[in-house]
Amino acid sequence: MADTSLPAHVPFTTEPLGLWGSLRAARRNLLEILPELAVRQPMVSGRTGLRWHMVMEPGAIRRVLLENVDNYPKSRATKNILRPAIGESLFIAEGAHWRWQRRAVAPVFSHRNMAALAPVMSAAADRSAARIAGAGERAVDFLDEMVRTTFDVIAEVTFSGEGAFDSAAVHRAIDAYIAEAGRISLLDMLGMPDWMPRPGRLRSGKVVGQMRRIADQAIEARRLRGAADVPDLLDLLMAGRDPESGRRMTTSELRDNLLTFIVAGHETTALTLAWSLYLCAFDPAVQARARAELDSVLGGRPATAADLGRLVFLRQIVDEALRLYPPAGILSRSARAADQLCGREVRPGDTVMIPIYALHRHRQLWQAPDAFRPERFADRDAIDRYAYLPFGDGPRICIGASFAIQEALLILATLMARFRFDLVPGRPPEPVMILTLRPDTGMWLRAAAL
Template identity: 75%
Template sequence: MSPQDTRNATPVKVPLVTQPLGILGSLNAARSNILSIIPEIATRQPMVSGRTAKRWHMVMDPDAIKRMLLENLDSYPKSLVTKNLLKPAIGESLFIAEGAHWRWQRRTAAPVFSHRNVMNLAPVMSAAAERSAARIGEAGPRAVDVAQDMVRTTFDVIADVTFSGDGMFDAEGVHQGIDAYIAEAGKISLLDVLGAPDWVPRPGRLIHSRGPVRDMHRIADEAIEARRARGADGVPDLLDLLLQGEDPKTKRQMNTAELRDNLLTFIVAGHETTALTLSWALYLCAFDPRVQEKARAELADVLGERTTVTGEDVANLPFIRMIVDEALRLYPPAGMVSRTAVANDILCGREVRPGDTVMIPIYALHRHHMLWEDPDTFRPERFGDRKAIPRYGYLPFGDGPRICIGASFAIQEAVIILGTLLSRFRFTPVAGREPKPVMILTLRPDGGVWLEAEPLAGPHSPSREEAA
């Protein structure tokens, strides 16, 4: 597609519903693509409400979202659906815990993701980017599923920065186990849609939460105890930093089970969400060659003869960061978040009662016609003036006290990997193989992201003839 063509075209999107679905229709839609239950009107109204066995609300108004995520946080804990889905795998980790149990864990873990610690881990990200570039280059003129490679690349990063390649920890086995659990047991049950209490068994989750999850917990526990006995060696990794961490208020430290649950959360969430961001960013760059060439010009100015982005380069690559931000706007990995109201409240002048499901459909929020100009259009430059971005209208990492603890880690990693790949290859789409955005737990490109990658002339990039 030429730069001229992209002016009148939009990248792939989820078709939103225009008619009520009913209970069974909602269940079937949610099991195949959660975002397909969002009514199209949610991209034009501040709040949409309805009833599907129980009362629900979708909130797109930034002021109301601020109330949910900041001003009245304790009245909107994570929904029972979310907890039922993830708790067997990651326990009462930061992602699920509420109240005081969440607060002390957050205070303990926050220093782990300080700017200094994240910068210390940048060489791991640069090395993984180089290995990705080598794999893509070896594919020659054939099309490459960059989504698959991004999963491998970001998994390499999280495995290295979590356990420093510790041979005692089968990180890939742990990831595959959790991924299988989510794929099989994480599908929404009719019991969830009907609002059944969490003590009612969900058979699929019971089956898949036993052997694989028990084995993962055992493997992680053994690795943590071994590291506790051995101590840190070299640049501290995430496990070292968490072992050293303590709550500044209570001086409490995480025990083995708490460390395990949080590390499993970081391993799974920390690599898949960044892999998805990079996959969609590469698709969008291939979709619009103008953006790709502008990014490459910035890279040439900053890197010179180099083709690998380092941690020090990240602050000097604002346009690469804008591409990442725009990919997160159009395809947020967590395209919808759900809360269960526990107290009476008023949002957008509408009554919210205890027990109501209150959703923030981030996918619709990021494409809302009252908040974004040409919301379905790929336009990274809209992030050139960050003050113009509505604070609670852009939530790729959430906001308020529960904003994603690893946001800076993810952004740094995405800029390093995306910049390194764009400095070495020119990406073009493969006709007839557009990805399909589908969300079960995260917003994935169904069918992969198939692109052709033409090596560029440079000190570390072979010509197409050499690559062949």
């Protein structure tokens, strides 16, 4: 029986799963492959077709993500799942091809540019609040509502005023791609070559082609129209150049990176918001404290980017939601050369996983790790940097982290200032990870206007 004193969580497995058990679990819910030892030991190793290691020790994680990062590129399974949709974009590329893209894109996500996008986020939050108010006393699926809201944001900041961009079609195509291609296959687990077709990814070809055509058409239309007075993400990317080589992105490179930002830029923030609202409904005292902070800081007016530094407790709620439900619940890498982690041998070709979901609940790193306690983030210096990795770390840390946090805080501030959120009895969320960690049955809450 589930422990109702704790927010929703997935029990860790205590029995070896074997190849077929691991495959069934991975296709149903990747969190189910995580052994209970992963929250008690620094490292767990095994073989399920391929040799694998799960690393939970902060020093070893630092080595993988920072000190010896070139030895640990993203795993072949990760690339095989995502490459058909986002090509050799910033998220997939390695080596020199990754470095020049990162240099070209980094200025796009400057603090100044992010602050300029805040009004778009606030406007989307206002539209969301109007839809929620229209639902009255009916339960609302806040996963669906937050996905709609954050997609509104990413569509506007990416292709503002661009009639050639069919945002609804791209949204449908993204959902269809994840449903068809997002699950790991037996061929991935056995380490079969990339050229061997994975059926789910073959079936996704039509929707991938649709996404690419829509993005290409919008890029070409923007070239003809020129940049707007207030540049959006596409304008900034098209103007960007590698400061070392002067290189600019081609149409295909622009498209692949835009689709990366669209896919990653709305789904992960929507999940953070849905889980944050659930946790506030789960703990009314936390919700009341957050609302008191909003009243004190804002005095009834809308939140702006300039207010976010003073919404300290609201930020702690978001940080704790990201700890309990990190959108990227598992990072996967492949070792290029021999290495040692936690005193164990890592061979070339081994899969090295950083199970963020387990790391964030590790018994040696966190007190009461399954409990919802936002105040644990009151002193960030007391938390080991490599014990908390909702956005990864090292040179490949998520480039859109500041965008995501700003968006989450502005939307959460808007909604919590206007509504009280309550759980719906009999409809608890189930954390399930395929590509991202989602509430599988939706996030059903009631919102009462204040």
